[in-house]
Amino acid sequence: MPVNPELVGHAFPPTDPYLVGREKVREFARAVFASDPQHVDPAAARALGYRDVVAPPTFAMVVQDLTLQQLLAVPDSGIALERTVHAEQRFRYTRPIVAGDELTAQLSVTAVRTLGGNALVTSEAEITDAAGDHVVTSTSVLLVGAGE
Structure with a gap:
């Protein structure tokens, strides 16, 4: 099954807080x-x-992973984990992540495009602190191989 293009614009519910x-x-x-x-x-x-202590910049992936699990759980997404490779990652920080932060993330799918029979799925996780202030936007691109 190809990746469902109707994923674009889908916003998932916020994750539970991550301490x-x-x-x-x-x-x-x-x-x-x-x-x-x-x-x-x-x-x-x-x-x-x-x-x-201050988390390394890529630590945001720990929190973003919670949102990507939501995406992978969509039954008609066409995204099969066994055919998926993490192709690209970007971070846009307002401030560093620090021990003691309680972070919540909300994922939105921003693009699905085909490339040689494969699909590139771009998503953004907006990660905020307990006060609701922006900490980091974490953008992922998943490369989903064509199914059989």
């Missing part, structure tokens, strides 16, 4: 080889003006 934990930030920093002290040492982060 950013200090150890999650440290684990993620180690996993992506982010060695700046602000990612693992609260004192180093405070010296830079943050209340706790």
Whole structure:
């Protein structure tokens, strides 16, 4: 089944709040080889003006993944995980993610286009904090291979 073009414009409900934990930030920093002290040492982060450790920029994917799970669960989407590759990722930050943040994300599908029988699905997750203030917009492009 090809990717359903009617996904464009679909906005999913906001995710449940995700509480950013200090150890999650440290684990993620180690996993992506982010060695700046602000990612693992609260004192180093405070010296830079943050209340706790600062997540590496790609940490937003942890929160965006919750929204992408919503997209993958749409029964008539035509997006089959076994034929899907994460093709591109972009972030537009208002401020860094810091341990202690409670983040909510809402996904919108912004484009579906075909490319050589495959489909490129672009989506944007608007990630906000507990006060409703914008933290980051995370844009993903999924390449969905043609079905059999």
